[in-house]
Amino acid sequence: METAASTLDALETPCLLLDETRMTRNIERLNALMAGHGVRLRPHLKTPKSIEVARRLMATPQGPAAVSTLQEAEQFAAAGVTDLLYAVGVSPSKLDRVLALRQRGVDLTVVVDSIEAARAVSARAKAAGDPIPALIEIDCDGHRAGVQPKDTDQLLAIARVLHEDGACLRGVMTHAGESYGCRSVEAIADMAEQERWAAVSCAEAIRGAGLPCPVVSVGSTPTAHFARKLDGVTEVRAGVYVFFDLVMAGLGVCSVDDIAATVLTTVIGHQPEKGWILVDAGWMAMSRDRGTAKQPVDQLYGLVCDADGKVYPDVLLAETNQEQGIVKVRPGSSGVLPDLPIGAKLRIVPNHACATCAQHDAYEVVRPGEPGVVARWERFRGW
């Protein structure tokens, strides 16, 4: 009988493998958690950038979902998704594309965090006769953008510009990006509460001023998985959980055996006196993401597995050139470099699924126990 691994030999390497069984398990796990909280999930499609993956992630073929670019919004809209949040602060020059999508029937919401941006959105909305819905971004952890949660004056000023000058004030959103730096599940749960509190308290301030705030949107993959409660939250956003990665495993959000996206590579040489295997996966195939560098266990450019996905303990993709990678044993470990001929296939588990997948144009879909590739799902990219 053919093994799954042997039938992968037909693939050109490097390429991106997607273990559909693991992906389905990851999706079902977060769906079950959100059902337990009674909160709607708005999956973030910036990780998969694929219609086929999106359909498996979303509650319905129409959404809801979040995107990080208008290119994603346009691609998913063309595939029938009608409930979309463009979850990055919008610039005025992007409002034409926002309006064009809305005119095609897409309920596309934008994000602002300043009076200046709110004025631009309201002015364009008024001129177009389309009250563009907007969420106000709240800065729950100092990570990125957003209004400070205690700056109620600023919050309400933005809310009023949206509500009164032409846009539609739909609510608030925040993202606990600092949860990626947590060192325990307890710390992640605390961060989830900080994220929830920031959004809910701002929503209450808006409602207290007599303004509408139907949506309270929070989320990051770590906080979504360990939130103790989500009272007052109407939706949770998360993205990388669909595939997971070594950063999430290092945080304790998943195990390495949950990671669904890997890079298939071929052995192209050896430097035995240096203890190296050379493979055809360099940074072009892996990305330059070194997200585990700040974690207690640095996985360099990724964990090395055999062609079936079984991890070689303490064997790492240690260095990368553009189209070559160097596989080594972790210094100081008891790992053993496998004895592999030129042409042998390996899988590399990546640091950061969003970044690694972005280097590829398609997923080669595999299911453990079934030979070969069961489907090829295209990705898109750009802005």
Place this chain on the structure above:
Amino acid sequence: METAASTLDALETPCLLLDETRMTRNIERLNALMAGHGVRLRPHLKTPKSIEVARRLMATPQGPAAVSTLQEAEQFAAAGVTDLLYAVGVSPSKLDRVLALRQRGVDLTVVVDSIEAARAVSARAKAAGDPIPALIEIDCDGHRAGVQPKDTDQLLAIARVLHEDGACLRGVMTHAGESYGCRSVEAIADMAEQERWAAVSCAEAIRGAGLPCPVVSVGSTPTAHFARKLDGVTEVRAGVYVFFDLVMAGLGVCSVDDIAATVLTTVIGHQPEKGWILVDAGWMAMSRDRGTAKQPVDQLYGLVCDADGKVYPDVLLAETNQEQGIVKVRPGSSGVLPDLPIGAKLRIVPNHACATCAQHDAYEVVRPGEPGVVARWERFRGW
């Protein structure tokens, strides 16, 4: 009169700008250096991945050129390039595509560094009745792949397998990747001599054994620019010089004003109390490459310029999320954060041109003094 900057407002951001005037100057500089040495240049097309840039780089529309993937080889062959070196160690599974290109009239050369790989190439060449030309890779600096220059037994064993068993022994090649770690122009010049010596001495060993070695190929962008002599070398390979980048500027190979590829981005927000400007160029637009992190001056994710390309001293793209970047003043410097409204455009000078350009599908070509975009040149990618 419209300025160049104002007419860039029509571009969707983030996008990749290419200053054609700087590119032309960079190309002419290395062409002149190589003419002075009397050595042929084989530009490496892994940096541009664009037919239009390739035509400006190559000595003739047919080449010569080097590539890092067979996808590049196929794309450039389709555009009429017939003299190509696939400069990464070839795996047996890629030989079908190598042979298919050769059957279309492309003089495609491969690289091997082991008896195992040489046997695979010779066996397939013999079976196909096409003596695939191969260079033997030499490890001049411990950086990557290759035969140790003093391991003459191994070198000659590989040479004989290629020459006698079905392939065509075309010569030797080496790449001084460690030149990226040099700390002075003197050190780069020393590394260039080490690279030259490794290749030339191996070529002499092969010829001394009565075997052919017509090609002696060396190169990296730093060593190509500072080699004191190239006696015995028949061709030099270099890639990133076409655009240059902050890593090359940090090495002293170019100045920041030579860097031709930048990312155009839009201001999307401010966090004044933190001293931040938020822009729509995150790691998706810049890549995760932090190549200057190991240099004396760490440029973080890149140097920030105004829309015309004038550098704001000590203003950096300091942090990146997927689709957002955080602009800050370099800590401890006298830099001043510019006062820019939402919607203003900036250019970011990248760490590593190969990695940043790979995140984009096209170059928006600009010429200083001419308004707007003068051309759009597509890039390709994949394997």
